[in-house]
Amino acid sequence: xxxxxxxxxxxxxxxxxxxxxxxxxxxxxxxxxxxxxxxxxxxxxxxxxxxxxxxxxxxxxxxxxxxxxxxxxxxxxxxxxxxxxxxxxxxxxxxxxxxxxxxxxxxxxxxxxxxxxxxxxxxx
Amino acid sequence: xxxxxxxxxxxxxxxxxxxxxxxxxxxxxxxxxxxxxxxxxxxxxxxxxxxxxxxxxxxxxxxxxxxxxxxxxxxxxxxxxxxxxxxxxxxxxxxxxxxxxxxxxxxxxxxxxxxxxxxxxxxxxxxxxxxxxxxxxxxxxxxxxxxxxxxxxxxxxxxxxxxxxxxxxxxxxxxxxxxxxxxxxxxxxxxxxxxxxxxxxxxxxxxxxxxxxxxxxxxxxxxxxxxxxxxxxxxxxxxxxxxxxxxxxxxxxxxxxxxxxxxxxxxxxxxxxxxxxxxxxxxxxxxxxxxxxxxxxxxxxxxxxxxxxxxxxxxxxxxxxxxxxxxxxxxxxxxxxxxxxxx
Ligand SMILES: [Zn+2]
Numbered sequence: 001x002x003x004x005x006x007x008x009x010x011x012x013x014x015x016x017x018x019x020x021x022x023x024x025x026x027x028x029x030x031x032x033x034x035x036x037x038x039x040x041x042x043x044x045x046x047x048x049x050x051x052x053x054x055x056x057x058x059x060x061x062x063x064x065x066x067x068x069x070x071x072x073x074x075x076x077x078x079x080x081x082x083x084x085x086x087x088x089x090x091x092x093x094x095x096x097x098x099x100x101x102x103x104x105x106x107x108x109x110x111x112x113x114x115x116x117x118x119x120x121x122x123x124x
Numbered sequence: 125x126x127x128x129x130x131x132x133x134x135x136x137x138x139x140x141x142x143x144x145x146x147x148x149x150x151x152x153x154x155x156x157x158x159x160x161x162x163x164x165x166x167x168x169x170x171x172x173x174x175x176x177x178x179x180x181x182x183x184x185x186x187x188x189x190x191x192x193x194x195x196x197x198x199x200x201x202x203x204x205x206x207x208x209x210x211x212x213x214x215x216x217x218x219x220x221x222x223x224x225x226x227x228x229x230x231x232x233x234x235x236x237x238x239x240x241x242x243x244x245x246x247x248x249x250x251x252x253x254x255x256x257x258x259x260x261x262x263x264x265x266x267x268x269x270x271x272x273x274x275x276x277x278x279x280x281x282x283x284x285x286x287x288x289x290x291x292x293x294x295x296x297x298x299x300x301x302x303x304x305x306x307x308x309x310x311x312x313x314x315x316x317x318x319x320x321x322x323x324x325x326x327x328x329x330x331x332x333x334x335x336x337x338x339x340x341x342x343x344x345x346x347x348x349x350x351x352x353x354x355x356x357x358x359x360x361x362x363x364x365x366x367x368x369x370x371x372x373x374x375x376x377x378x379x380x381x382x383x384x385x386x387x388x389x390x391x392x393x394x395x396x397x398x399x400x401x402x403x404x405x406x407x408x409x410x411x412x413x414x415x416x417x418x419x420x421x422x423x424x425x426x427x428x429x430x431x432x433x434x435x436x437x438x439x440x441x442x443x444x445x446x447x448x449x450x451x452x453x454x455x456x457x458x459x460x461x462x463x464x465x466x467x
Contacts, residue, residue: 028257029284030275030338030351031389032366073385074302076291076310077259080385099261106195110253117274120365 019052019087023112029077034116054108061090063105068096075099081109182242186222188215191251197266198248214279218247218267221285228321229293232409233416238292245289249279258284260291273345274365281340282325283318290317298422305427307388312395313419319354320403320412330403330411336360354400357393373397375428375464394463395431401459402452410448414439414456429466436460 018041025034040048055061060083070080078098085092101109185205189198190212203210203219210216222245229235237243246264255268258278265288267279278284291314294300300310315337323333337360338351349361357371371393372378378394379387403411417438422431439453460466 027384027389029259029278029287030256030366031370031384032256033383072301073307075259075261076302076314077257077288078261079257098257098259103195106252110255113256114254114271117271117365123364 017088022084024082025113026080028079034113036112036116054111058105058108061092065094068094068100070097070100184226184237184242185244186219187244187246188218189248191248193250193253195252214249214277218249218279221282222247224325225286225289228324239296258288260288270343273343275341276343278341283322283337284341286321287314287318290314297419299424301424302385304386306425307385308391309431311388311392315396316399316415320408323408330408335400354396357397375467398459398463402456405455406449406452413447414442417442432460432466
C-alpha cells in the first residue's frame with residue numbers, strides 16, 4: 001500500500017466530515033436483535049477513524065439495493081440487516097442478509113454488531 | 125460426487141421454476157435459495173443431476189471446510205470422509221456430529237442424507253470473525269466461532285448442527301416457506317430433530333432430557349442460559365444482553381409482528397411445546413416418527429392448522445401400521461389443543 005493510498009479514510013482538507021450510522025442486525029439461529037446508532041462526531045477519534053476505514057473498505061456506497069436485497073425470506077437462520085449511512089454528500093440505505101451481502105461488507109457488519117453489544121453491556 | 129468437481133450445467137432460473145412447478149421432487153430446492161447462493165458466490169454452478177429424477181444415490185460423504193476466519197465458505201477442505209482426525213476440535217466436532225446425524229436419519233428414519241439420495245454433507249467451520257451464528261444456505265451448513273463471551277463455537281453443539289442439517293431435510297421435503305407460520309414450522313421441525321437426535325445420541329428419554337436448544341454454545345457471560353426451551357417456551361433466557369426469551373407457549377400469546385420474518389424463531393415455541401407433550405406421552409422416538417412422516421406430506425405454505433391436521437393423520441397411519449402406540453392420534457390432538465391449536 002503506497003503512501004498516497006492511506007488505510008484510514010481522510011476527509012478533504014478543511015471539510016469536517018462526520019458520518020451517521022444506523023444499523024440493525026436481527027434473526028439468526030439465536031434470534032438476536034442488535035441495534036447501533038451513532039454519529040462519528042460524538043465518538044472517540046480512534047473509533048471514528050476505524051469506522052470510516054471499515055466503511056471505505058466495505059464498498060458499501062457502491063452497492064445498489066437491487067444487488068443485495070433478498071428476493072424472498074430465508075435461507076434459514078441467516079442474519080438480516082438494515083444499514084443506513086450518511087456521510088457528507090453520500091447516503092445509502094440497504095437491506096440484505098448474510099448470504100446476499102458481499103464478503104467485503106462483513107467486517108463492518110461484525111464490528112457494528114460488536115459495538116451494539118458493547119452499548120448493551122454498558123447499559124445504553 | 126459434489127457439484128464443484130463434476131461436469132456441470134448452469135440451470136437458468138426459469139427452468140428451475142418450471143421444474144418446481146411441475147413438482148419434480150429434486151427441483152424443490154428453494155429457487156430463492158439457489159439465487160442467493162449464486163449471488164453470494166458469483167455464478168455458483170449447480171449440478172444438473174440434482175434437478176433430474178435420474179440422479180443416482182450417493183454416499184453422503186462428509187466434507188469439513190475451514191473458512192479460516194474469512195467471510196467466505198469452502199476456503200480449505202480440512203477433513204473429508206474417512207480422513208484421520210484433525211488437530212482442530214471444531215473440525216472434528218462438525219465431522220463427528222454430521223456422522224451421527226447421517227446415521228440417525230438412516231437407521232431411525234430410513235432417510236439417505238439430506239435429500240434422501242445420499243447428498244454429501246458440507247460443513248464450514250470458523251466462518252468469519254466472532255460470528256455468532258450458524259445457518260443452512262440451501263446447500264451447505266456454516267458455523268461461526270461466536271464472540272467467545274456470549275457465544276462460543278456454534279459447531280460445538282450436536283443440537284445446533286442437527287438443527288441446521290434438518291433445515292436441509294425440510295428443504296427437500298415440505299420446503300416450508302421461511303416466513304410467518306410456515307417459517308415457524310420450518311424452525312419447529314429443526315428444533316424437533318435437534319432435540320430428538322441429542323436425546324438419541326445421549327441415550328436420554330423425554331423425561332430426563334433438558335429440552336433446551338443452544339445451551340451448549342452459551343459463552344462464559346451467559347453460561348447456564350439457553351436459546352429456546354421446548355418444554356417451557358419463553359423461559360430459556362432472561363438477561364440484560366439478550367433480553368428475555370420471546371417464545372409463546374400458546375396461541376393466545378402468538379407473535380403477530382414483522383420481526384424475525386414474522387416470528388419464525390418466536391412462534392415455533394407453540395408447536396415445540398406440543399411436540400414436547402407428545403414425546404412425554406409416547407416417547408421422543410415415537411413422536412419423531414410421527415413428525416417426520418408429516419414433514420414428508422406438508423407443503424411450502426402450510427400453516428399451523430394444516431400441520432396439526434397432517435401430524436394427526438400421520439399419527440393415525442403409523443398407529444394402524446403398528447409403529448406408534450394405540451391412542452397416539454388422540455395424544456397428538458390433545459397436545460395441540462393444549463397450545464390452542466387448531467384455531
Ligand atoms: Zn433454524
